Amino acid sequence: MQINVTFRHIEPSDPLRAYAEEKISRVKKYLDEPVDAHVVLKVEKFRHIAEVTIDANGLRINGAEETDDMYSAIDKLADTLEGQVKKGKEKVRRRKPVTMGKDFGGTTVPPAAGLSEDDRETRVIRSEQVHAKPMDVDEAVMQLNIGGGEFMVFTNRRTGRVNVLYHRKDGHFGLIETVG
Structure with missing residues (x-):
């Protein structure tokens, strides 16, 4: 010094x-x-x-x-x-984020125990990149059932746009379509 x-x-x-x-x-x-x-x-x-x-x-x-x-x-x-x-x-x-054990580029933040309301803030806990494969909605439903995940990102063959297919709480599927 x-x-x-x-x-x-x-x-x-x-x-x-x-x-x-x-x-x-x-x-x-x-x-x-x-x-x-x-x-x-x-x-x-x-x-x-x-x-x-x-x-x-x-x-x-x-x-x-x-x-x-x-x-x-x-x-x-x-x-x-x-x-x-x-x-x-x-x-x-x-x-400072702590790296998670899995190697998918995600990070986790230590729990906010003992922090006041002012110190807590919304954080991105996990981030990953996915490849939006071109497929039909029916094919995406089949892939989501086989894969067992919560959602699937894909490119809709019919529209050429990125879509997200997800499981709803009522047991059915939801579809998010991008616009623009």
């Missing part, structure tokens, strides 16, 4: 620089390499301000804290950064 410390309107001191580097380097364990951090320590009248910009493999994190003491401003900044990074990593972990 590369950390640059800049002093503005304050006398540069090695102990303060080392303290800032030590505190800011705590977030390194949550970020992917390479990590560059630029810390600015400044004093404006009676306020001591610690600001940081962290670039970590395409991720940019900014933070600033001000108190009446520079060491406490650095402490607050480090705590704020650590919280931001943990929260961001948790969001990424929750949204």
